[in-house]
Amino acid sequence: MLNDGTGFKKVYIATGFTDLRRGIDGLARTIRFQFHLDPYDKHTLFLFCGRRTDRIKGLLWEGGGFLLLYKRIENGNFRWPRTKGEALEITADQYQMLMQGLEIIAKAVKYTEEQLNTVDKSFLIHLLLQQEQLEALTKELHASNEKMQLLMEQVILGKQNRFGRSSEKMEDTGQIRFREVDGSIVFFNEAEAVSDLSVSEPEDLELRSPRQPKRKGKKEADLSGLPIRRIDHYLSETELEEEFGEKGWKQLPDAISRKYRFVPAKVEVEEHHIGVYASKTDEHMVKADHPKSLLHGSLVSPSLAVAIINGKYVNAVPLYRLEQEFQRYGLQITRQHMANWCIRLGEEYLSVLYDHLHEELYSCHVIQADETPVLVNHDGRKAGSKSWMWVYRSGHLYHNRQIVLYEYQQTRNASHPREFLKGYDGICVTDGYQVCHTLEKEIQAIYREEGKLNALSSDERLKQRQAVIKPLVDAFFAYLKNIKVSRKDKFGDAVGYALNQEKYLRVFLTDEDVPIDNNASERAIRAFVSGRKTGR
Structure with missing residues (x-):
């Protein structure tokens, strides 16, 4: 075909x-x-x-x-x-x-010396002059861009010194910091940073008692200091007779499968004994049913995988600290192994769940989104280049249906959420501009009344918003239209933003599922940045 x-x-x-x-x-x-x-x-x-x-x-x-x-x-x-x-x-x-193994995209034509000799010399001179002019303009543009970047940095620093809190002058609180591990700055993408696919899986269980250090050069760990939980998988007499006939089988040595099993405060070996049976009359053999490996060729068990993922991505514990913690339990696994496992589990299992939740998200009438800056090294760009982590979640008023998805992108371009939500027919709530928080004092009364409606049904919430909150919102915008502010400060920017976005800021009054703000997505993104202090 x-x-x-x-x-x-x-x-x-x-x-x-x-x-x-x-x-x-x-x-x-x-x-x-x-x-x-x-x-x-x-x-x-x-x-x-x-x-x-x-x-x-x-x-x-x-x-x-x-x-x-x-x-x-x-x-x-x-x-x-x-x-x-x-x-x-x-x-x-x-x-x-x-x-046929041929190029399908045409490449630039390369002329031979004989072909060039047939071209008019004045035309070649004209092309050469144009190339020189283009190079000169490119250099000027590059120099102008550098000057503009320097001026922009001075403007940003000046605004921060003037309007920012004094305790935050030296630090961008929204920026994720990373810890230096083995010469590499890692935190968000630590698994990719320390992952080494050339590191093979440990050939056997390398566990030892904390009080009895493993001798150098010993390939197989001493298991005597750790308890072994034996799990038998054997066929019943009835199953054997159905397979081989009456007295037509013999018991062979068990096939033993061992897995790391994580138990809080201790580590034990999960040893699966799998019954192996063979016919006395021919070479027919069968094995008893037994669980499949989580990752082919790996010693990691589901319980250990959960402990690593929970520690790294939920509790924001760096892999090098998890490595030290497991060593105290007597379990010798490196952060390279854990990084490889995390990546493989994400590709083989969690990606399927992610795609399913992405599809389910489209069925939500209201979606909330937010983003936060993140520094990632070794992604092909200059070290320290700013990237962005985007979060998309179901509206927080859907109490029984909470979906939160993260997506990493190198830029803050608006094309990313458009691409992620391509084909979505609903309402997406996001922050248009952060200066809107400057007006918090003016909208406290609106928030107080909205907070009383969280436990109400959708229909009742909409009725109360129309009866109680709408008059407050009308008064708020009337106040903004009558005050005189300077456009040179943050309060002036906030007032201008609110008036320009009035149509969208009023949507929650006519749709019971639209939240009053985007705090839910900000809380979701905060879970990502919560490890900032541990990553320093």
């Missing part, structure tokens, strides 16, 4: 790198949530390529199910576009060129 190009009418290629370990569900989620296309579009083929460009995968919906296609070139590579990941529709001719 891939060779002859039959069975489909349109072809999209996922430019950039794609993890080809993903199956049908993973590729379908990529098509839907990353490229915002319909994976169920009949007669549309989606192609993916990994870092090894000698093989590709294809996904095609045939009406009753997906068809997963695979193609590999024995000699040579696919000329795959490596631009930023996007879904690029290609023509039939481009598809055939791609299958």
